[in-house]
Amino acid sequence: MVGNRARAAIIRSQRITGLTPEVIAELVAEVGPLWHERHQTGLASRPRRRAVGAGAKHKLVFVDRLLATLVSLRHGVTHDVLACWFGVDRSTITRAIGEVRPLLAERGCTVAPGLRLRTLAEVIGHLGADGQTGIFDGTEARMRRPAAGRKDREKFISGKNSRTR
Secondary structure, X not given: OOOHHHHXXXXXXXXHHOOOHHHHHXXXXXXXXXXXXXXXXXXXXXXOOOOOOOOOOOOOOHHHHHHHHHHHHHHOOOHHHHHHHHOOOHHHHHHHHHHHHHHXXXXXXXXXXXXXXXXXXXXXXXXXXXXXXXXXXXXXXXXXXXXXOOOOHHHHOOHHHOOOO
């Protein structure tokens, strides 16, 4: 599990989550009660074999679940890496992201599957069609160089990415 110091470091570092600590606090205050309500509803929806409060305890508190989801959405990190980082099993991360992501989507924070916008004009066109607001991540991402012989091959390579030997 992530300790309090590590959690605070994750929250303070905007490079990790892409959000300020204030925005994360707003998300916790807004989405946390919804998650807790859904969790309690799920527990009450089936007959119980044990008393309320018995059984395994959560290894990830809601804040950790939210942070794991935000890091996954921002960086595309595998669930195995997040599991190592948060000190839990991969299935716990998968379940946590599966629970938190729909709550973020209800709030309006979505990533459309299969949607790939390559130019700024495509982004503006997509957002303008629905009247949505977008959050842009300007982090440089390394890309494989296009195949030899492809026209415009040199346009894809940044001077920052060249490797000198």
